[in-house]
Amino acid sequence: MIDYTKALELLLAQTCRLPAELCALDEATGRVLASAITSPIALPSFDHAAMDGYALFAVKPLPAGSEHAVYGSQAAGDVAGKAQHVDGEQDACEIMTGARLHEGLDAVVALERTECLGTHADGKPARIRLRDPLHAGDNVRYTGSDVALGVEVMAAGTRIEAAQVMLLAALGISTLEVVRRPRVAIICTGKELQADATQPLAAERIHNSNGPYLCAALAAAGAQVLFCETVDDTAITFADALQRAIDASVDLVVSTGAVSMGRYDFVPETLRRFNVQLLFHKVAIRPGKPLLCAAMANGPLIIALPGTPMAVAAGMRFVVVPVMRAMTGQGSEHALFAVLDTPQQPKAGLRHFLRANLHQGSDGQLHATISNQQQPFRIRPFADADVWVVLPEDAGDCPAGARVEIVSLEAHSPPRVRSSP
Incomplete structure (x- = not known):
């Protein structure tokens, strides 16, 4: 088992920036610039x-x-x-x-x-x-008082949102060079999973929530999800799905389940048969410790997440998103901090990702209140949360009033701040 920082370092070392392609401005929202943009005109263009x-x-x-x-x-x-x-x-x-x-x-x-x-x-x-x-x-x-002719107005790695569209349109830019979207395949394992929510749910089955969540989260992070498959608990169905992903020339495969040490946890052995380079298996994080990552020669990266919902959510936010950002040239996210209102005693040696609510206190600072329902099977507290609180491996006892790192619940969305409780 390795620590989170080392695991991410190994994974990002195998991550290559994707090539550029041309994109019309009216289709550019959510895309990432592949090269800097300089102004072809001055704004305003006359007094x-x-x-x-x-x-x-x-x-x-x-x-x-x-x-x-x-x-x-x-x-x-x-x-x-x-x-x-x-x-x-x-x-x-x-x-x-x-x-x-x-x-x-x-x-x-x-x-x-x-x-x-x-x-x-x-x-x-x-x-x-x-x-x-x-x-x-x-x-x-005056002419050029907003933007001077020939100056850089956007750097490579900028994510295009509505404000950027306004500026580019004002400059008369109709086509821009963006990074190709990461192509991703999702494979959810488990014979208990029912993918079709329109059908009655059998007593021994559960609805597949990981697949729809990953589709939504990956799309929001800028990926092109080519397919999302649900397979049973056999190595052969997983191998077939993985081969389809390889044949589709995806950049990344994200799987859920069958990655721990039980009899039905066949993902590690199946990947070995595909001759992948195993980067690591088991990371000192909670939730999501059984996480496995591998690289395939001339093929996709593979991020195999445990199947419990919060292990999937944490793996998406803290492992998949950094890989996506590296693929699109966005670099790492800036750290944000808040005052902890609920004391914590995290287990030493593990990096903890905790769901929390956020509000602005009378002192003007952001305050984080961590939910007491942190079990990895619980989805409701995640849906009700505003942010992740990150406690590092050496955090020790964290009293109320401690300064802690916070991360927005989803990529490219700012943390939600509630009214004072």
């Missing part, structure tokens, strides 16, 4: 008004009370002209938010900070008076 009002030339500040003739109107999308001057007077152009400034104008006064002194026959303003002084640059959005 424009930040609000409705009047554009003027104010390189020499215009005093409050100064009066100006209004010679025209400029709406967003209109072609910009040139400033006009009548009898040497500094004239104003009515302007709308987002409209390009006429050449020779450099400031905008807000509509509500002016007094209309007269109108034309068509009702448009003819003359205004400033209520406040006006300086060059007031209420103007």
Whole structure:
């Protein structure tokens, strides 16, 4: 048995970054950039008004009370002209938010900070008076003030979400280079498992919850799940499913069950017949100690999880997700911390992954309350939890008030913070 850090190190050493492919922007949400993106244009791409009002030339500040003739109107999308001057007077152009400034104008006064002194026959303003002084640059959005031309706006390894889509669309980027999604096969073992939830459940059967969970969690983490199979407790059916995964050229196989030391735990021996490189079997973690990982020459990585639900959930979050991040070039996650409200006495030598609720205390800090139902068969506390609390192998007794590491329940979702209890 090896410790978690060493196990993850061995596994990541066998993990290769996947190749890049082109992706349309409207299909890029959830994908990961394969290469950095530099801006092909400046944002804004021209000087424009930040609000409705009047554009003027104010390189020499215009005093409050100064009066100006209004010679025209400029709406967003209109072609910009040139400033006009009548009898040497500094004239104003009515302007709308987002409209390009006429050449020779450099400031905008807000509509509500002016007094209309007269109108034309068509009702448009003819003359205004400033209520406040006006300086060059007031209420103007300058070219490149958001994004300069040619600067890097997103690094390789960035996961594309809605905010990134907005920026890329504003830059006129319609196609980008992303990392190919990891192709994954799921194999759930156990003759007691019933995969079809539409059929009546026999007395000796249980619904397969691990398969649907892994499908959902892997998809949320950015994987392409090619298939999810449920097989019985025989080596031959598992071997057949594994061969189908190999033939489908998957990058990763995640299995559940049959990985411990019982008579029906055939996964280790079956993998040996496939001539895999066994990386490790048994890791000093709770839940999920019987975890096995292997690498196949010119084939997929194999992560074989125990079959109990929380061993699967912990294995997914703390073993599968780091592999997925390495495959897509995202690197490791940043550590988060909270104050422990419920004292713990973890078993020495094991890294514990505990389900907990999270709230912000009156001290302004995040506080974690660990559920007292940590048995690995219990699913309800997991569904009700907000975060994982991670206690390292040498944590010792953890009193209330201790600072502990927390990890979001699912990949790419921030921890949920509840109202104070």
